[in-house]
Amino acid sequence: MTKIDIDQLTSWAESDGPVDSGKVVAVGSDAAAKGTEFLRQVGKPNLGQAHARGVGRSPKRQFRLSSELDEALTGYARSTQSSASEIIRRALADYLSRHTGTRLRAV
Secondary structure, three states, X not given: OOHHHHHHHHHHHHOOOOOOOOOOOOOHHHHHHHHHXXXXXXXXXXXXXXXXXXXXXXXXXOOOOOHHHHHHHHHHHHHHOOOHXXXXXXXXXXXXXXXXXXXXXXX
């Protein structure tokens, strides 16, 4: 999310606009603080907070997959009720553990 996105959502939170629950949690300056707090909590979990050394952000890597590999990953994730990211982390930890001789945990 960009600062503009956060500012727009904060403005919405400060308004008396409807929410899914049907109740307004806060109004005015209190709503701005509550909205900002909420926006910091949404999104993907930070692996660094709950795991590893418990500090910092989780590093992010991006890569491309062949269609065949992506379909296999998606199917396996569905069948095991796991996320693709979780499967990739476990597979990479296993691969590096076998090739470096160092026992690594996915998280």
